[in-house]
Structure formats: structure tokens, C-alpha cells
Amino acid sequence: MTLRPLFCALVIGLTAGLASPSVSAQDAADACTDFHGFANAGWLMANPLPAGADSISALGQLETRARQEQIELLNSAMQAPQGPVQQLLGDFWASGLNEAGVEADGAQPLAPLLDRIVAIKRSKSIAPAIAALHQVGIPVAFHFGADIDLANLSRHIGYFSQGGAGLPDPAYYLRTDEPTQAVMGQYRAYIEKILALTGVKDKELAKQAQLVIDLETRLAKASRPLAELRDPRSNYGAVDTASLGAQYPNLELDKFLEAQGVSTPTVSIATPARLAEVDRLIGELKPEQWRAYLRWRVGDSMAPYLAKAWRDAHFDFHGRVIAGTAAQPAREQQVLDAINHAAGPMLGHEYAARYLKPETRNQAMLIAGQVRNALAESLARDTRISDQARAEASAKLAKMKIELGVPARDLDFTIQPMGRGSFGGNMLIASTWRHREEMRRIGADNADRRWDVLPQQPALTYDLAQNRLIVTAAALQAPLLGSLAQNATLYGSFGALVGHEISHGFDSRGRHIAADTSLRDWWSPQDASTWEAMGNRVVAQYSGFDYPMLGGVKVNAMATRDENIADIAGVQLAWEAYNKAVPDADKKAREAFFEGWAGLWPQHLSAESAAQLAKHGVHAPGKWRTNGPLMNMAAFGTTYGCKAGTPMQLKADDRIVLRPEPAAEKRKK
The missing domain is CATH 3.40.390.10 (Collagenase (Catalytic Domain))
Structure with missing residues (x-):
């Protein structure tokens, strides 16, 4: 949902189990x-060291304790909320723990997003759909986030960067060696599973998955290798926003920025060739291919927060194949991770007040x-x-x-009420809030806002x-x-x-x-x-x-x-x-x-x-x-x-x- 900061903080975990032995x-x-x-x-x-564990440390003990404290806070907020922020968090937590409700909810949280995608009949509708998905925290076609302006460290500007594909490295799409091709075969099968869950008919799955892979491969060819992006300076390319509408007419970047609530005169575009390729593909590819890609991106992004079939498909590929993880976390941990992802600053505000x-x-x-x-x-x-x-x-x-x-600066916790009915729906509400607050980091004298x-x-x-x-x-x-x-x-x-x-x-x-x-x-x-x-x-x-x-x-x-x-x-x-x-x-x-x-x-x-x-x-x-x-x-x-x-x-x-x-x-x- 947000860019990794250019100036990565050196984060040192502390420990809750720090004994002072005699x-x-x-x-x-x-x-x-x-x-x-x-x-x-x-x-x-x-x-x-516990059997089967990779490590145990005093550092890890404090992290475990902090997680348990968050769970205790969320349980209290669920049972007896103290104030409007705890009411939101308690409802969010309760909806996630209600696995029966999550199963019954199925793909309903995605319905408004999928309906908009299905309604795309001409190329002119693609750019507004991309902007709308970014607003709810689903990056498609590219990433856009707030980060330090390297020309003026007192402010944040918006950064356009490559991203928005299902695989973390563009090299996956371009290599022809046997191990990579094996991963791509598993990736194709995963795309088909997600598209099926979104409602694509069986006879259309292979065709739709190929359309997705073809579009993402085109984007990969226009992307820079990850090794070239490790230096913060290589991620920076300041441009005036006034010319973006004319420079990228199909992508309508001027309207995209307006939709995100960004009105600064400058943004960063580190890979203009890639954005130009997105712009070209909007005009060149048939709307059917964009519909398949956007449907896939919505399903892949939201799969961890939906019913078990979605979560299992997502973990089998992203967890086992890509990350090499053996087992999914417990449900309680999954919900906590989701809340930290979408509403982390809210939870942090209440955590500090309590502890x-x-x-x-x-x-x-x-x-x-x-x-x-x-x-x-x-x-x-x-x-x-x-x-x-x-x-x-x-x-x-x-x-x-x-x-x-x-x-030092509090956020605006004004947000649409959640309720306890739909965890996936709450995730979209919270992600929309988080994206809004990230966009508010962009502007003069805002670098220390968060x-x-x-x-x-x-x-x-x-x-x-x-x-x-x-x-x-x-x-x-x-x-x-x-x-x-x-x-x-x-x-x-x-x-x-x-x-x-x-x-x-x-x-x-x-x-x-x-x-x-x-x-x-x-x-x-x-x-x-x-x-x-x-x-x-x-x-x-x-x-x-x-x-x-x-x-x-x-x-x-x-x-x-x-x-x-x-x-x-x-x-x-x-x-x-x-x-x-x-x-x-x-x-x-x-x-x-x-x-x-x-x-x-x-x-x-x-x-x-x-x-x-x-x-x-x-x-x-x-x-x-x-x-x-x-x-x-x-x-x-x-x-x-x-x-x-x-x-x-x-x-x-x-x-x-x-x-x-x-x-x-x-x-x-």
C-alpha cells in the first residue's frame, strides 16, 4: 500500500525478557x-531452542509480548470499547475473528470493485478504474506513495514507481530457465484459482489467465532490474505535475493525482519508460485484457482477507512457492497482521495510551x-x-x-463506520483511510508528519x-x-x-x-x-x-x-x-x-x-x-x-x- 521509505530506518527490536542474572x-x-x-x-x-524453530532470542520475546498486548487491547476494544477509535478497532477485530461470517461473506466485499471492472467497455474507462483502485489501497499498473523529496528533505512528494504485478521481481516474467518456468506454471495456476473465485467461468479461465500474464510481461519488459533501484537516488526523478496530463493522455495522470487528493507541483517518476508503456497499453490493448488484469489484481490483493478458499490459494503460492513458508499463521495472527496493515496507526494510538x-x-x-x-x-x-x-x-x-x-502529530481518525458484518469490507474501509492519510503526507513541511x-x-x-x-x-x-x-x-x-x-x-x-x-x-x-x-x-x-x-x-x-x-x-x-x-x-x-x-x-x-x-x-x-x-x-x-x-x-x-x-x-x- 505504501512505498518503502527511501531512508530506511535502522530498526532495532528490544526485549521483554531482559533478565539481570546475578x-x-x-x-x-x-x-x-x-x-x-x-x-x-x-x-x-x-x-x-524449541523443536523445529530457527531461532529464539530476547529480541523476539519482546516482539511476542508486544503482539500479545495488541491482542489484549483489541479484545478489550471488542468487548468494551473506550472511545470511537476503539469502537472501530473492536468491530474490525470481531469481524475478522468471526470465521463463519467471513466464509458466509464469500466474495461479497469485492462486488462493487468487480462491478466497476466488468463495466469497462472502452479504453477511456480504464484510467479512472486504476485511480479508484489506488484509492482503496490496491496498487495496479504501478505504485504511488509518499516519500522524502531528495531535493528538499522537509517535505514529501508523490513517487510513481514500478509495481502493480502479482510477482515481486520483473525477472520472473523474462527468464527462460527451468526453475523460473516452473514458478511461472504455478503462478498461472494460481491466477486461474483467483479468477475462478471472482466468478470467471471455467471455460474462460485459461484465456483470462494468459491475458493477465501477457499484460504483466509487457510491464516487466519496460521495468528496471531490482538491483538498479536499491540506491535511493535511482528511485528519484522530479517532474512538474502540470505536464503529466498531456504527457500520459491515456493514463490521465493529472486526474489520477486529483483522485488521490494530491495537488503538489512536483512528483517523482523514476521509470518514465514504464509509465509510458502503461499509457500505451491502455490505448492499444482491448478492454477485455484490462478487465482480466484488474479483476486479477483485486482478487490477489484481497485474497488474504476473504474466505478460506481465497486465503489458502494466496498462501499456497505467495507463502509456500515465493516465500518458502511452511504453514499459515493462526487466524488470530492473520487478523492482527491485517489490522496493522490497514489501520496500524489507529492501533498504535490506542496501544500507547494503554501501555x-x-x-x-x-x-x-x-x-x-x-x-x-x-x-x-x-x-x-x-x-x-x-x-x-x-x-x-x-x-x-x-x-x-x-x-x-x-x-508528535496525530492523524485524522475520521473514517466510515465499520460494523462487525464483513471483515473484507472493513479491510477496504480501513485501507481507504490509510491511503488517504498517506497521501496527506505529501506537501510542504510534512516530512515529519509520520x-x-x-x-x-x-x-x-x-x-x-x-x-x-x-x-x-x-x-x-x-x-x-x-x-x-x-x-x-x-x-x-x-x-x-x-x-x-x-x-x-x-x-x-x-x-x-x-x-x-x-x-x-x-x-x-x-x-x-x-x-x-x-x-x-x-x-x-x-x-x-x-x-x-x-x-x-x-x-x-x-x-x-x-x-x-x-x-x-x-x-x-x-x-x-x-x-x-x-x-x-x-x-x-x-x-x-x-x-x-x-x-x-x-x-x-x-x-x-x-x-x-x-x-x-x-x-x-x-x-x-x-x-x-x-x-x-x-x-x-x-x-x-x-x-x-x-x-x-x-x-x-x-x-x-x-x-x-x-x-x-x-x-x-
Whole structure:
């Protein structure tokens, strides 16, 4: 329904099961050998990998808890709604859980859409039908969504991009190898199943499916390979909207934008050749072919929210064949996923109101602000960077915003009443609302209108384009920020994650956005050289770490380099912030800080999962996310009595110190 943001947030899940194991139960030598195993011994023993599971982690436990909280909220809204938004959510939830009602509803939710498609008799009716389907959240022929204007990061513009086909990669339609052809055969069979469910007669199915595949293949031939679209700049092509009606007369893009409620003078068209092909095909192909394609797109898009025959057909292809998933989620999870997809901001608004306590938010804001201040002080005394870069970084940090819990701007929750009669109908109502609100992101000074994560998703993220730290309501929960956790633990867990995230504003990616949010590189050649030399040291260090569960395999230090640097920076900044807040912390409190960091990363992986992560992951495994940063801190060795040269206390010359320590901290040692 919406474009993936150009500036992807670095989302880090937190954990609800963050234990602080007692260090007295272990011998000190263990802490100096493998602190991850030492600090997380209790969790690792109490949480074995379930049979058949790929992984279990503290991160996953918080995600599970957040899902359960959403379910509890929706059950309460269903039984005794508190206010109009909960009434909507409760009705939506009830309609989805009523499987008998969903079965009886059949294809009725699609009837108005299908009736409009069947009524297409001439080419002039195709463009308005495309615009109407986009309005209800069903992308056909192309994608259109809101995203950052790369020429002015304070605003969103509308992005036209390739999409609107049943397969995720245009290469499927173009390759002739045997495995691809096997997938295409299964795809054809799936199209026929969906068309049959929409009411196409058996004798027409093969012909109609071929019309669909032929049209989508034509679009694929005009599409760019996905690899070419990974760079945000390749997705950007600003054009004036005034000329679009004349440039694409059959597609009527001027009227399309009007239908979406978009009136800005500029939009982005990254693949004009593809839009030109859509425009040409509207004029060239017979209406019958467009009717088959549009009917198919409606059926495929809505299949997960309809009766069992629809859901099974959709999962058998998209789940088993394309995604390699073995089994469908439970019905309750399917309905929750649908509500998050179509009405996620509504659920997030109510989630934060129910679960986020003001005192928790205040505590989080205090710690986050202190970590930000620690970074400011570190930048001021860092002689390794140029004066120009230091000034730019300091100005950028001074403008950095911290947003906790929910977005600062509320949405307009005005929406058509749902009722409990039709889950598919409710899905269309909610999707229409969500699309309307996404379109309202487009315009001047609207770039910070929304988050690209939902409040009910446990996440910390640094929004690169808007220079802001975002912490969702689901992340601000015990024991990370609960009354039972030691203060030092909060700095070691939450504070270090804050440091990790905000450090991205000043790393090899953050260097490309200046304090005034303009896109320019504010590093000098010497700054870049200094960063690369430090990055090379991190790569050399992490390349020596064995990957758990995989004999003879090392951590892919190049792939994980930037996240490893952020981990090291985050812990060092949080430690500095804690020591300034509690300068006379005793040994037990200092231990609690390091245990807070370790408690984020316990995990068990299957050998298969470990192999996949070792090959493709951008994060080091939990053991090294714990141990890597700590073995580079003299303060860790001092706290636990680790001698220099032991695994958890590198010799002084081997340690990587990203942030110069304050003089007071040096004097303590």
C-alpha cells in the first residue's frame, strides 16, 4: 500500500525478557573470558531452542509480548470499547475473528470493485478504474506513495514507481530457465484459482489467465532490474505535475493525482519508460485484457482477507512457492497482521495510551538526552576530526529531535463506520483511510508528519532524513525502563541503544546529510580517511570472531562493519552518560550497566539459521554484539578485574576507542 521509505530506518527490536542474572553465581574468570555466556547463563538455560524453530532470542520475546498486548487491547476494544477509535478497532477485530461470517461473506466485499471492472467497455474507462483502485489501497499498473523529496528533505512528494504485478521481481516474467518456468506454471495456476473465485467461468479461465500474464510481461519488459533501484537516488526523478496530463493522455495522470487528493507541483517518476508503456497499453490493448488484469489484481490483493478458499490459494503460492513458508499463521495472527496493515496507526494510538506510562516516557527522555549530550561533549574534544566537520556535526546534533512513544502529530481518525458484518469490507474501509492519510503526507513541511514504524512495534530508529531519534511505545517497557530495573541497567540497555542509533547521524551515511538537512558530504578527505582507518581496525578485530554454531566460520566483518561500529559507539556513549549522571557508582552498579547491555543479545540459533545470518546478515551474532564493544573498554576490565590480554580485556593498543574519554574518566583509572 505504501512505498518503502527511501531512508530506511535502522530498526532495532528490544526485549521483554531482559533478565539481570546475578554475577555472584559465576566465577570472575568467566566474565573475563566470555561475558555474553556469563551474564546470560540463566536466560540461555531457561530458553532452549524449541523443536523445529530457527531461532529464539530476547529480541523476539519482546516482539511476542508486544503482539500479545495488541491482542489484549483489541479484545478489550471488542468487548468494551473506550472511545470511537476503539469502537472501530473492536468491530474490525470481531469481524475478522468471526470465521463463519467471513466464509458466509464469500466474495461479497469485492462486488462493487468487480462491478466497476466488468463495466469497462472502452479504453477511456480504464484510467479512472486504476485511480479508484489506488484509492482503496490496491496498487495496479504501478505504485504511488509518499516519500522524502531528495531535493528538499522537509517535505514529501508523490513517487510513481514500478509495481502493480502479482510477482515481486520483473525477472520472473523474462527468464527462460527451468526453475523460473516452473514458478511461472504455478503462478498461472494460481491466477486461474483467483479468477475462478471472482466468478470467471471455467471455460474462460485459461484465456483470462494468459491475458493477465501477457499484460504483466509487457510491464516487466519496460521495468528496471531490482538491483538498479536499491540506491535511493535511482528511485528519484522530479517532474512538474502540470505536464503529466498531456504527457500520459491515456493514463490521465493529472486526474489520477486529483483522485488521490494530491495537488503538489512536483512528483517523482523514476521509470518514465514504464509509465509510458502503461499509457500505451491502455490505448492499444482491448478492454477485455484490462478487465482480466484488474479483476486479477483485486482478487490477489484481497485474497488474504476473504474466505478460506481465497486465503489458502494466496498462501499456497505467495507463502509456500515465493516465500518458502511452511504453514499459515493462526487466524488470530492473520487478523492482527491485517489490522496493522490497514489501520496500524489507529492501533498504535490506542496501544500507547494503554501501555505507555508518562513516568516511563520521562525517564526515557532523560536518558536519551544525556546520551545525546555525551555525544556532543565527545565531538567537542575529538581531535581526530577536522574543525569544519566538528562544527557541522555539533550543529547537526544540536538540531537532533528525540520523539518517544507516538508521533508528535496525530492523524485524522475520521473514517466510515465499520460494523462487525464483513471483515473484507472493513479491510477496504480501513485501507481507504490509510491511503488517504498517506497521501496527506505529501506537501510542504510534512516530512515529519509520520513515522515509518508503528508505535506498537518495538523499535529504536534514527531517521536519517529528519535527523531524529524515534523510540516507539512498545520499546519503552519493563524491564528496559521499568521500576524494577536498576538505573545502571537502563543506561547499559536503553542508553546504549540510543547511542548506537544517534551515532548513525555522524557515520559514513550520516556524513551525506548536513545540519541544514541538505544533501551534501560535510566530511573532508582527511575525515573520510580517518573513518576508513578506524573501520578497517573494526573489520580486522571482528574478522577473528568465530560464528556460533558454525565450525570454522568467522563473522562477516565487512558486512557487519557499520553496525559493529555503532555498537561500540553506543556502549561507550552510554557509559559516559551514566558516569556523569552517577559519578560515584559502586561496583555492583557498574556491573549492572554491563549486564544491561549483555541482556539485549541472548539468542539460540539453528545451524541453518546461523548459516543464513552469517552469509547475509548486517549484524554480528548476539555473542559478539555483547562481547565486541565491552572488550574494547578499559572500564569493563576494571569493573570485573580482567587482566589486559584476556579475551574480554584487550591490550591498550588493540582497543578501539571511538569516543575520546573525558579527563575525569581517565583520572579514575
